[in-house]
Amino acid sequence: MSEDRTEALIKKYALQNAVFFKGTANPKAVVGKVLGENPEYRTRAGELTPLIESIVSDVNKMSPDEQARALETIDPSLLSKEKKERVYLLPELKNAVEGKVVMRIAPGPSGPLHIGHTRVSVLNDEYVKRYSGKLIARYEDTNPEKIDPDAYSMIPEDLDWLGVKIHESAIQSDRFGIYYDHTRKLVEMEKAYVCTCDGDVWRELKEERKECPCRSLPVNMQLERYDKLLNGDYGEGEAVAVVKTDIAHPNPAVRDFVAFRIVDHPHPRTGSKYCAYPMMNLSVAIDDHLMGVTHVIRGKDHLNNTLRQEYIFDYFGWKKPDYYHYGLVNIPDTVLKTSLIKESIRNGEYSGWDDVRTGTVRAIKRRGIKPEAIRRYWVESGIKSVDIQFSWDNLYGMNRDIIDAVSNRYFFVGDPVRYDIEGIDSIEGKAPLHPDHPERGSRDYRIEGSKTVFISSEDSRTFAEKGQVRLKDLCNLDYGTPAKYAGNDLSILKKGVKAVQWVGRNGIGTELLMPDGSIIKGMTENGVFSESGDTVQFERVGFARLESVNEDMIKAVFTHR
Secondary structure, three states: OOHHHHHHHHHHHHHHHHHHOOOOOOHHHHHHHHHHHOHHHHHHHHHHHHHHHHHHHHHHOOOHHHHHHHHHHHOHHHHOOOOOOOOOOOOOOOOOOOOOOEEEEOOOOOOOOEOOHHHHHHHHHHHHHHOOOEEEEEEOOOOHHHOOOOHHHHHHHHHHHHOOOOOEEEEHHHOHHHHHHHHHHHHHOOOEEEEOOOHHHHHHHHHOOOOOOOOOOOHHHHHHHHHHHHHOOOOOOOOEEEEOOOOOOOOHHHOOEEEEEEOOOOEOOOEOOOOEEEOHHHHHHHHHHHOOOOEEEEEHHHHHHHHHHHHHHHHHOOOOOEEEEEOOEEOOOOEOOHHHHHHHHHOOOOOOOOOOOEOEHHHHHHHOOOHHHHHHHHHHHOOOOOOEEOOHHHHHHHHHHHHOOOOEEEOEEEOEEEEEEEOOOEEEEEEEOOOOOHHHOEEEEEEEOOOEEEEEHHHHHHHHHHOEEEEOOOEEEEOOOOEEEOOOOHHHHHHOOOEEOOEEOOOEEEEEEOOOOOEEEEEEOHHHHHOOOOEEEEOOOEEEEEEEEOOOOEEEEEEEO
């Protein structure tokens, strides 16, 4: 192939790469494209690389419109980027009938939801929507010591923000009579008993596959004990109701399990009305049946619970739901435990449940992460039984796909340093509100009179060290006090001069809240006043959610890069 044709080929790929990537071609990507689609060039790779870098440099000097027009002249078909995205679909549910699927989520109202809770919420919601079914939110509040009364209202708000549609809600503390009646039937059927043994002794006997003395007492005596249990005649720890299973079951965790315990602690909703509190495996099995749940999706840490609950279904002759158990997820470097967060709020360390240092749904929302990104993350994770490591970077990437197109660009300068400029009467420049959406217009700059700009303290140190700097989309400066106007020639960037963000005299004081709780104080260009979206991109800093914007101060929360 002739040299002219080689250069034309390289230019074609460089233009295509630039058009696809916001006006800036990547030499390495162009090298890969040339060699990948033209293997005969591989022996000349060393020779071609400098040529490719030179052509890419020329292409990158062109405006995006010029690049697109040039590529259209060479090969219009290359303007169409066919991106084959993998479609992630959850597997079909067994025995699922359109309009008949009933599923449930079971939050414990100890606080608002966190990122770990969103998995089961999203997965259940996805299936219910697929099959036009019903999703029940069942608040499992049978542990009164851990309940936060505000959680009964916070959790529905979190679910609504996530886009999880709840068709019916139930609260277990309203259903104690139902659990009492069913347990009485189990006692009458000799499938449950009341044990007054020392708890440690009872557990040791189970480990040895031996029955405790209470297990074989006659039904009339068991019923007497059961009435005493419900009436508060036993103290905390003195008696429990137990569901019988197989005392010789190979899995010790499945052998007889506690159905009721005595709790001497007032409930936030029912006060001291009850003293006998149902355990999860009893109440869940009864509720799943009475609520008509057809499919249960939960973590594989519930595998033993499923085996326990199936005993109750079998004793009553109920049809069991289809169970799915997904793998566990490890969420690193994230505060999730509600008791720790609550204590930190109480002692003033955290500002509230939406403190950005936590992993609550409220904190995630505050940072500008969209529910669509969370949904995509969990759908792509699926319901396989393999354990996974949660990746914030992956979630950020999915969120970036959503907010990039709607986030206009602005300059933010942290820890600003003032520079006055001499050597010119006025300076004009412009930058697009969004490089991919020219129809949104531009940020137009005109600096005259007292020509003052602010750059970050970090960039100021570079300016002093190198002697030159480029104010992005405006002009070049030589170092000094005042700084000297040095024209508008972009070629200085090839010499290693740094292009920096800047804000004029009319910049607005800004506080940028970072994920670690620190605050970067700086300035933002005042064009942000006309911003209608809630997320923006501070150029070369990252995406941020505008929390409040007024003439005196902008408060923003860092989202991610």
